[in-house]
Amino acid sequence: MLFKLIKYELYDLLKSRWIVGIFIFYLLVFYILLEFGRELRKSLLSLGNVSLLTIPLFSLLLSALYAYHNRNFIEFVLTQPLKRSHLFVSLFLSLSLSVMLAYFISSFLVFYYFFGVNFSFIKFSILILSLIPLFVSIGMFCAFLVEDRLRGIGLSLLLWFAFCILYDTFLLYMAVAFSDYPIEKPLLLLTLLNPIDLLRLSFLVDAGLYEFIGSIGRPLLVYLKKWWFLPSLCSLFYTLIFYALGFRVFKGKDM
Amino acid sequence: MIRLEGVHKSFRKKKLFENINLEFSEGKTTALLGPNGSGKTTLVKIILGLVIPDRGRVFVKGFDTAKGYGYKRLIGYMPQVPEFPENLAVKEIVSMVEELRGVKAKRLEELLEVLRLEGEMEKRFGSLSGGTKQKVGALLALAFDQPLLILDEPMVGLDPLSAYRLKRLLLEEKRRGKTLLYISHIMSEVEEMADCVVFITEGRVIFHGSVEELKKTTGKEKLEEAVLCFLS
Numbered sequence: 425m426l427f428k429l430i431k432y433e434l435y436d437l438l439k440s441r442w443i444v445g446i447f448i449f450y451l452l453v454f455y456i457l458l459e460f461g462r463e464l465r466k467s468l469l470s471l472g473n474v475s476l477l478t479i480p481l482f483s484l485l486l487s488a489l490y491a492y493h494n495r496n497f498i499e500f501v502l503t504q505p506l507k508r509s510h511l512f513v514s515l516f517l518s519l520s521l522s523v524m525l526a527y528f529i530s531s532f533l534v535f536y537y538f539f540g541v542n543f544s545f546i547k548f549s550i551l552i553l554s555l556i557p558l559f560v561s562i563g564m565f566c567a568f569l570v571e572d573r574l575r576g577i578g579l580s581l582l583l584w585f586a587f588c589i590l591y592d593t594f595l596l597y598m599a600v601a602f603s604d605y606p607i608e609k610p611l612l613l614l615t616l617l618n619p620i621d622l623l624r625l626s627f628l629v630d631a632g633l634y635e636f637i638g639s640i641g642r643p644l645l646v647y648l649k650k651w652w653f654l655p656s657l658c659s660l661f662y663t664l665i666f667y668a669l670g671f672r673v674f675k676g677k678d679m
Numbered sequence: 680m681i682r683l684e685g686v687h688k689s690f691r692k693k694k695l696f697e698n699i700n701l702e703f704s705e706g707k708t709t710a711l712l713g714p715n716g717s718g719k720t721t722l723v724k725i726i727l728g729l730v731i732p733d734r735g736r737v738f739v740k741g742f743d744t745a746k747g748y749g750y751k752r753l754i755g756y757m758p759q760v761p762e763f764p765e766n767l768a769v770k771e772i773v774s775m776v777e778e779l780r781g782v783k784a785k786r787l788e789e790l791l792e793v794l795r796l797e798g799e800m801e802k803r804f805g806s807l808s809g810g811t812k813q814k815v816g817a818l819l820a821l822a823f824d825q826p827l828l829i830l831d832e833p834m835v836g837l838d839p840l841s842a843y844r845l846k847r848l849l850l851e852e853k854r855r856g857k858t859l860l861y862i863s864h865i866m867s868e869v870e871e872m873a874d875c876v877v878f879i880t881e882g883r884v885i886f887h888g889s890v891e892e893l894k895k896t897t898g899k900e901k902l903e904e905a906v907l908c909f910l911s
Contacts, residue, residue: 425779428775428778428779429775429779432764432767432771432775433764435766435767435771436764436765436766436767437766439766440766494762494764495762496758496760496761496762497762497763497764499729499758500756500758500761500762500763501779502727502728502729503727503728503729503751503754503756503758504751504776504779504780505748505749505751505752505779505780505781506748506779507748676731678690678724678729678730678731679724679729679730
């Protein structure tokens with residue numbers, strides 16, 4: 425049942441303007457970035473910086489808008505003999521897979537054209553792709569929690585802003601305001617809690633730009649070199665939290 | 680066929696239903712009437728398991744709806760606003776529902792002809808007009824030959840010919856012994872189709888009986904006038 429639903433939802437999504445738009449956006453942006461900077465490490469850093477801001481935003485907006493726009497379809501599916509949990513999982517997986525496919529295929533095509541296949545790209549893709557299920561689960565959580573479409577989109581944008589921009593600003597403020605105290609460990613812990621911050625550090629490490637990492641990220645250097653998938657694990661942790669919250673809301677929701 | 684026992688439902692702090700007890704008999708056609716916002720659609724959604732009651736139980740052909748989803752195999756549902764993934768063609772939507780139900784649509788050819796949907800099967804759902812979307816909703820509600828049909832304002836948005844054809848189709852289903860529960864604001868349609876009427880206002884059932892009984896109770900000859908008595 426689950427796979428049947430995923431098949432149709434994925435088919436619908438892959439033909440949607442959103443997914444086609446995401447595909448074309450990354451194809452163009454990556455082509456331009458790689459055309460101007462043909463050095464592998466720095467190119468990956470540029471691609472990473474663009475992706476860190478846009479992939480969470482696109483995943484979040486697509487999932488929230490899809491859930492709002494298809495509310496009547498979701499209702500109809502729930503009148504069919506199937507479990508609520510199956511519908512929720514299918515929505516989560518088809519939304520995540522569709523964005524992952526659009527992003528991966530477009531970035532792979534451009535990357536292959538300039539550099540061919542190498543491990544750096546595979547590693548980079550795994551790290552970025554792991555952000556997609558996290559922000560899809562946040563988008564779904566907001567859409568099922570808040571009935572009003574505008575407020576729901578607003579809440580999801582606020583969460584995107586908090587993860588991508590506010591958190592980093594907060595850390596910087598902490599570092600400056602409490603610079604006289606031994607706050608390295610708490611800051612390190614806080615950095616570990618945000619997958620976007622971790623990914624940013626990871627890309628800097630890969631690009632060899634150690635001077636940009638700062639005193640907080642320095643202790644992480646060893647770990648990020650050894651366990652390059654640490655940011656993905658952090659994303660997975662948050663994905664599980666938001667998925668569970670979203671499912672809890674959806675299970676008891678009056679449609 | 681359908682039994683509601685002591686159903687309570689509140690939305691936030693507003694009580695919508697307080698101790699609703701209702702029974703819809705097998706093989707009968709029941710019209711749910713009431714002013715806008717009286718809770719007709721919510722009542723239907725409670726039966727379908729879309730809205731979860733705060734208290735009380737709902738049984739469909741003896742199945743407790745809170746204890747599983749298997750009873751939904753017995754129901755064909757036509758929503759007020761049918762919406763499906765807009766990039767899927769109508770035939771793909773039919774296939775999807777067939778796969779979800781695990782059975783083939785039994786009367787597809789006949790229904791496509793009656794609803795004049797043969798030429799629409801290849802088209803994207805998103806490209807269809809409102810009326811055609813409504814007909815796709817009717818097609819999916821009727822195609823699996825379920826014994827219970829729940830329809831939420833089925834004629835709204837249809838052109839006169841399509842509305843007439845759908846009405847004939849529903850009368851045929853009634854003749855075949857199906858149980859029909861539908862919401863409508865068109866009194867002539869109710870008079871022609873319904874065996875029973877349930878009138879709801881402010882979350883309370885204020886009348887449950889036949890159309891004739893309703894007329895007798897209110898002392899009016901026309902159903903429209905009888906209903907106006909309740910509304911005023």
